[in-house]
Amino acid sequence: MIQKNKKVFVEGAIQPAFIGDEILKHQTKKNIGAHQLFLGQVRNDLIQGQEVIAIDYSAYLEMADEKFHEIREAIFKKYPLVCLHIYHSLGRVKAGEISLFVLVSAVHRKEAIQACAEIVERIKKEAPIWGKEIFGDESTQWKKNT
Amino acid sequence: MKINILSFGQVAEALNADQLLLSDMDNTDRVLDYLKSVYPQLQTMEFTLAVNKQLIHGNTALKDDDTLALLPPFSGG
Numbered sequence: 001m002i003q004k005n006k007k008v009f010v011e012g013a014i015q016p017a018f019i020g021d022e023i024l025k026h027q028t029k030k031n032i033g034a035h036q037l038f039l040g041q042v043r044n045d046l047i048q049g050q051e052v053i054a055i056d057y058s059a060y061l062e063m064a065d066e067k068f069h070e071i072r073e074a075i076f077k078k079y080p081l082v083c084l085h086i087y088h089s090l091g092r093v094k095a096g097e098i099s100l101f102v103l104v105s106a107v108h109r110k111e112a113i114q115a116c117a118e119i120v121e122r123i124k125k126e127a128p129i130w131g132k133e134i135f136g137d138e139s140t141q142w143k144k145n146t
Numbered sequence: 147m148k149i150n151i152l153s154f155g156q157v158a159e160a161l162n163a164d165q166l167l168l169s170d171m172d173n174t175d176r177v178l179d180y181l182k183s184v185y186p187q188l189q190t191m192e193f194t195l196a197v198n199k200q201l202i203h204g205n206t207a208l209k210d211d212d213t214l215a216l217l218p219p220f221s222g223g
Contacts, residue, residue: 040223057222060154060215063199088222100223120223128196128215129222130155142156143221 013097034109040100147210
């Protein structure tokens with residue numbers, strides 16, 4: 001069952017307790033045999049001697065919602081999954097905190113692992129989201145995905 | 147006719163605005179020529195375009211109340 005218009009964006013960092021609660025919620029779905037999760041954490045890159053202390057995320061929300069919906073539909077069509085959850089931060093997330101949380105649940109591990117990897121790659125490439133890296137002296141630079 | 151312009155990331159910083167309203171521009175090349183003349187920084191910036199949330203490739207016709215978004219390279223995740 002594909003849930004439509006699921007809320008992806010959360011303000012600020014994704015809290016570890018929230019991630020734990022999400023996993024807990026799945027204990028009632030006893031046909032699941034495998035969860036694959038991806039957590040993107042803000043890294044304190046050193047750029048020309050300056051340390052990244054946070055990333056400020058912004059997005060083209062209406063287009064991003066459509067894109068996330070499109071990704072969900074395509075992934076459910078391609079892989080036999082039980083459920084799929086995507087959360088992405090907006091606003092400031094400090095180095096060491098979580099900004100992306102993908103949880104893919106399936107009957108068996110293989111499809112969960114493959115689907116999760118594909119979702120993360122598609123989000124990085126296709127979702128209209130921008131990260132502005134903030135340095136210790138509050139100077140900034142726009143992040144580039146590699 | 148009016149066209150809604152949305153910009154994001156480094157493009158929004160260059161324009162010093164994330165929303166603009168333009169009138170009487172019936173294709174995306176005309177909008178780009180105009181914006182690049184007013185904001186010369188755009189000439190060296192990398193960005194793609196979306197009309198009504200769909201990415202476009204090449205010059206595209208615009209109609210009244212269309213939304214044209216200027217999207218620098220995505221960097222989510």
